[in-house]
Each structure stands twice: as C-alpha cells, then as structure tokens.
Amino acid sequence: MDLSFLTVQVLSALRQAAFLFLISSGLTLVFGVLNILNFAHGALYMLGAYFIYWLTLYLVGPGGFLLALLAAPLGVALIAAVLEMGLLRRIYIQEEIYQLLLTYALVLIIDDLAKIVFGPEFKSVPKPDFVSGSVTLFGGTVPVYTLLVVVLAPAVAALLWYLLYKTKTGKVVRATSSDREMADALGINMSALFTLVFAFGAILAGLGGALAGPVRTVFPGVGTEVIIECFVVVVIGGLGNLWGALIGSILIGALETIGIIVFPEFEMALIYLLMVAVLVVRPWGLFGRPLKIKALSEKNLEMEAQEISPVHFSVHPAVRWAPLLLLLLVPLVAGRFYQYLLTQIFVASLMAIAFNLLLGMTGLLSFGQAAFFGVGAYAVGLLVTKAGFGTLPALLLSPAVAAAAAAVIGFFCVRLSGVHFAMLTLAFGQLIYAVVFKWYGFTGGDNGIQGIPVKPIAVAGLAGIDIGSTKEMYYFVLVVVGLSVEILRRIRSSPFGATLKSIRENGQRASYLGVNVKLYQWTAFVVAGAFTGLAGGLYALMEKSISPEIIHWTKSAEPVLMTIIGGIYTFVGPAVGAVVYIILNSYLVAWTEKWALVLGLVLLTLVLLLPGGVVGFVNEKARQIFGKLRCIRRWSFSKSTTS
Amino acid sequence: MVILEVDNVVKSFGGLRALQDVSLSVAKGEIRAVIGPNGAGKSTFFNVMTGLLSPDSGNVVFNGERITGMPPHRIIRKGIGRSFQITNIFPRMSVFENVQVALFSHHGKNRNPLSLARKFREIGEEALSILEQVGLADKYDASASILSHGDQKRLEIAISLASRPALLLLDEPTAGMSRFESRETVALLQKISREQGLTLVFTEHDMDIVFGISERITVLQQGAVIADGTPAEIKANPQVRKAYLGEEITE
Ligand SMILES: Nc1ncnc2c1ncn2[C@@H]1O[C@H](COP(=O)(O)OP(=O)(O)OP(=O)(O)O)[C@@H](O)[C@H]1O
C-alpha cells in the first residue's frame, strides 16, 4: 500500500465522516434537549440538498454558490421552526412513540411533496469552478471539494463547541439537556428554547444536504438512507452526546471506506455489526448515559379509558365470532381480487397484533419486527425449495426459527428501554436485511426466492388438501391466523398478560412484586417474534416469492403504523389498522402516486387528534354508551357468586 | 428472634457519603421507625435493603440469609414488601387489577400465558379482601390513575401486602395525606402488624405518628446512625434532641 493510495482513502473516509458529523450532530443535539429522536432529520437533509439545487439555478458564479450554501440551511431551519411550533410542540407530553411517529409522518409527507415539487428523478448540483479541480497530496489526487468538506466540518464542530460552552444560551441548552426539571425551576423559557434548538439542528442537517448537493445525488427518499446512517452514528456515540456523534462519525466513515475496499459484499452489514457490537458492550453507546426514567406524573394518562379492561369487561362471544362467520362466507360472494386482498389483511393483522404484544402490552417499541417476518418467510422459502419440505412442516417451523432468532436478539435488546430498545432492534433488523440481501449462495441475495411451490397438505393417510388456489389459500390463511389470534387473545387475558401490562405501566413496581421484568420482556419478545415469523411463513406461501425488501426497516414501520391507526391499547386495534392500511395502500397506489403523502397525513391527524386510534376511540364511546347493553358485559366480583 | 440484620452498610454517590456504617437489627413482629431530617439517607437505606442499589460495603441479612446485592424481584420473593416515598402504582390499571397482578406473582400463577386471569376466582376474592382491609373495596374498578393521592398511597400498601411479606418497609406511608387519612392508615398498619405478626420498618416525618406507634426508633443523620432505642430513650437522648429534634419533643 503506497502513500498516495492511503492519502486518497483517508481523505475519502474523512469526507464521509464530515458529512455524517454535520448531519448527526444536529440529530443528537435535538435529542439531547427535546428528547425526541427526529426521523425527519434525514428529510431536512434532503430539503437542504434540493434548496441548493434550486438556488444555484439562479445564483451563478462562486459568490452565488456560497450564498446558496448559506441560504439553503436557513430555509430548512425556517421550515423546521414552523414544524416545531405548529406540530411537535403539541405532543411533548405524549409518550415517545407518538413523537417518533409524528416525525415519521413528516418524512412521508416531505418526501412526497419533494417529489411533486422537484420531480422523481435524481438531481445533482454542478460543482462551481473554483472548487471543481483537484490537487495532488502525497502523490494522490484529491478533489478540492473533498478538502473543503473536510475542513468545513471541524470548523462547524468548533463553532458548535463555542456556542454551547462559551455563550449564555449554550449553557442554558446544556443545562436543559442534562436536567430538564432544573431548567424548569430556573424559569427558562422552554418553548422558545426548544424551537431554537430544533431550528439549529435543522440548520446542521440542511448544511449537510447543501454541501452534499454537488457530490451526491439527491432524490425523493434519500433522507431515509441518510437518517438510518445517522441513527447508527448517534446511537454508537451515545444519544444526545456531541462528542459521541463525532467519534461515531469517524468510526462509521472509516468503516465504510475500509468496508468498500476489503469486504465490498458486506460493507452494509459491517456498519450494523459495529452498532450491535457497541451496544452489546455499552448499552447506552460509547459516551451515553442511561436515560432518566420519566416520572409517572410526567406521563400522559389520558388514554386510560380506551382500554376495555379484560378484567372488568368482556366482549360478548357473539361479537367475537360473528366476524369470523362472515369471513367464512366471503368467498361465496366476493371474487378473487377481494379474496386476495383479505388474505393480505389477515397476514398483516397477525403481524400487527403480535407486534402489539410488545408495544401496547409490554411497552416496548420494536423497530425490527420485519426481521422476524423475513426469517419466517425465508424459513418457509428455503425449507420448501432447498430441503424439499412439505407445506405444513415448513410453515410450522417458521415460528420456531423466528422464535430462535428473537430469543438471541431479545436477549440483548431487553437490557435497554425506550428509544435505545427501538434503535437496537432496528440495528439487528438491518443486519439481517444486509446479510440476506447479499448472501447470494444461500438466500438468493437481492433476487430473493421465486416460485415457491405450494404442495398439497398431507393429512394422515387421506388425499392431500390442495391450497394452491386463491380461494383455498384464503381459507387456509384464515384458519391459521384465526387460531393464532385466539392464542394471542388468551395471552392478553392471562395472568401472564396482566404481568406484561404491569411492566408497561411501571417496571420498577413490577419488579417489587417479585417479577423478573427482563425475563418477562424477553418472553414477550420471543412470543411476538414467533407469531411474526408465522405471518412471514404465510406470506411466503401466499405470494410464492419473497425478496429481501420484506426485511427492510421501512417494513418494520408497517406494524407500528397499523397499531397506531387502530389503537395501541386495544386488542383488535392493530387488525383494524391493518385493514385500513392495506386498503389505503391497494387503492391509493392504483389511483394516485401520492400514497405516502396520504398515509403521512392520516398518521399526522391520528397522532394529533386521535392518539388512541380508531378502536381506542370507539372503545371509549362504547364504554359510555353500550356499557349498559349486553354486548359488553360488565364482570363483577361479589362474594355471593362463589359461595 | 431477629428478622432483619443490617451490618455496617456504606453507600456513596460520587463524593457524597449517603450511608456511613449503618447497622440495624429488627426483631420479628416489631414496629420500627427510621427517622432523620431531609437528605439523611433514609430512602437510600431502603433502596439498599431492597436491592434497588447495592451497597459499597456491608451486609443485609434477612431471616438468616444474606440478601446483599440481590435484585429486587428476588428479595421480594424472600418475603420483603416495600412501598415508596413517591407513590408507585400501576396507573392505567384498575384498583382491582393492581392488587390482582401482585397476587398472581405471589402465587406463581403468572407463568402460563394460556390460562385465563378471570378463572382464578380465589385470587379475585383475595384481592377484594385486601382491598377491603385498606378500605378501597368500593373503588375496585376505578382506574388507579384517578384515585386521590391518599387512596393511591393506600393502594400501594395493598399491593405490598399482596405479596404476603414477613417484613414490610414503608417509605413515608402517610406523605401528602390529610391528617385524618394518616391516622386511619397508621391505625390500619398497626392492626395488620398485630394480627399477622408482620414486621414493619417505616420512615415518617410526623413525630406524633412516630412516637405513637413505633416500638423502637433509629435516628439517621447525614448517613450515620446517631441513636437507636425505645421511644422513651430517644426522647431522652440529648444528642438527638440537640442535633435533630430540637424542641419538637416536648412532653
Ligand atoms: N441516586 C442518587 N444519586 C446521587 N445522590 C443521591 C441519589 N439518591 C440520593 N442521593 C443523595 O443522598 C442523600 C440521601 O438521600 P435520601 O433520599 O436517602 O434522603 P432521605 O433521608 O430519604 O430524605 P427525605 O426525607 O427528603 O426523603 C441526599 O443528599 C441525596 O441528594
């Protein structure tokens, strides 16, 4: 290895690190003060890139470029300030899942709006002449622009340090970030401070985007790639910690550069592997500290009335069984399109209800459920195509394989809580995605597995039952999902379920009941993983082809969205959410390209106006109105009933 | 017979010595008060005894068994119950469920995910009788989050009683209660202790209560035990009078 090669590579790593730091320092700063992990930070980056693209169409020459480089981040900051004041501010008291989802809704909306305004194609900003050349350093050719980026990022870091440590406002920001109550007690104007910090974080994202404009292409959705990288950086460094973001950026920048040279196949997997490794050794990241658990008084307890407690109320069995009967009759009246649509809904419902065993019941936000769905689907796909398994044995193994994966992953994840838990599940999910995506010899890589044969199900001695047609598959999936949902419903109504709920409500108190909290969380994680894997297995049979796309993190967001749409603290909520989601998806995609925009707006509306979801809202009303009627029975204890 | 023995416990937070060589010995069935000014280290002491914090050095022995550094869930299983200074309940569960879930855990019924909670009738009865004991039976289906502060405190006592502890540690059980509520709660605790032979260790700022019900009193100041004795001895102790209680103890 000669010096020139080394120089080029080191500078390329530094450039990558510089971009990462610019963007993720904003993300971590916002988290430190507002306690919000901003999914839309990547979208703000994208806006920065689009703004410089648009501005340089009019502002030409070196002066114009520099002006655009200043103006673009400011434009992004303006938008961010409006978003903070208009939307985010309303939900600071809500649980963190709502803050995450609101920013996720913003991603969907901003991405689609960008597509409308700037078009779907890739854009690149021409490099202005004065920085387009290259220089020779130690024999290696280095673009001037790389040097510019590499010099600018430390300058921004220094400026940040100055602002945070040497100015009065900076000191207030740091005080707030370490102790919010203290800041409150000092009478600091929190609203203004939050807006300021959020806008400042946006400037950093916007600057990252603007600087990247001339060297990276920009397109709608580029933000989702950037944000995941930044999550990795800030989580490795420790959420909320600036030095952590710096070290994390350098580590990832170096690893990406080395990865491309040494393991081009598994470059992507390496990053997630590093993140997993760091979090296994240091659960709160290199420089992070455990987050203070929110005091109960800080939590929003409003949604209490939306859960119809299985102890005091029970839904009349007729209400439960009627829909099933109706579903059995559907194929008699509805054609194949509807049968297929409903089959999709069944599979999604199973995934979402299993997911909500974690979120709604145990209080754990998993952002990696697609991994277990994928493991189940690939288990079926591989067992059938490579090992010649029959349909039923393969399907029955899918939850087992997924449960095994969940057992290992869950072991590490339940040590964490809140957003840290979400980020670690995300990292594990992406790690599995990266491996499946590249492992051509085993998983088929990005080609996936095509043409999975669905053999007739052999039943002891009898002729096999064919489930190949749409209608037969409909009934088959209905039966499997129906049974699974019934099991999940029982889990919810069991003492085990009550214990999970107590952990959700107050983990510390639960441990003071003699409950091994981590063990219960782990068990819930494994059970949820198993049923998610089963849903994946069904998916493989139903679609007869699978691809790594089903493991990507954006798929992990789907059960989260379905659950929020339907109602987090209800049992059927996630299934109702699945109905809404799949129907919206099928019809809107056929009808308009703005599906993400509509979904984002729906999500935004729900988070702001109906945080308990559709079923939560209905339950609340039902309790008031139908409480007296027969369809919801009030179950009371009185000594006379037993003696 | 000694049920709880604490030997030379030390706990520091950074430079702050929150507990310095604290020792304590409690007899079975005794009612013991641990008193001391704000910041004396009472809650820290409770946290060390119940595994929320592990001590830097020293030992906690319960029923002859060393429990130092065990996690809370294992300590609870040995027969220690605890309530917290800041009310610690399950807010979005009903009053009944709060106690029921504690009983499930105590009876080891919460491991089977496929059994139905409502089928455990005896546990339901038991939960109701505990609620009756603390005077919350008529509110059994209200959400715990909407109870008054005093009721929440009582609910927490009910939750702690549900694990049928031999030793109950109560960190300011009457904090924030009205005078009437405090008296009722204290009478209740006294009655339970007498009837069930339950050992009580509690902290309390109200001296009427402390001297009214405790059999022995331990005084903490700046993390150290400065006195330990019967209420009469504590009242007579000049160090306590001077350093902590001042003119509060007047006959
Ligand atoms: N987790 C902790 N980290 C750092 N310092 C702590 C921690 N917990 C308690 N302290 C400090 O230890 C000392 C003892 O606190 P502790 O809460 O035990 O007092 P206390 O006697 O219960 O007071 P009060 O009557 O106000 O409840 C205090 O100075 C407190 O600030």
Ligand SMILES: [Mg+2]
């Ligand atoms: Mg205290």
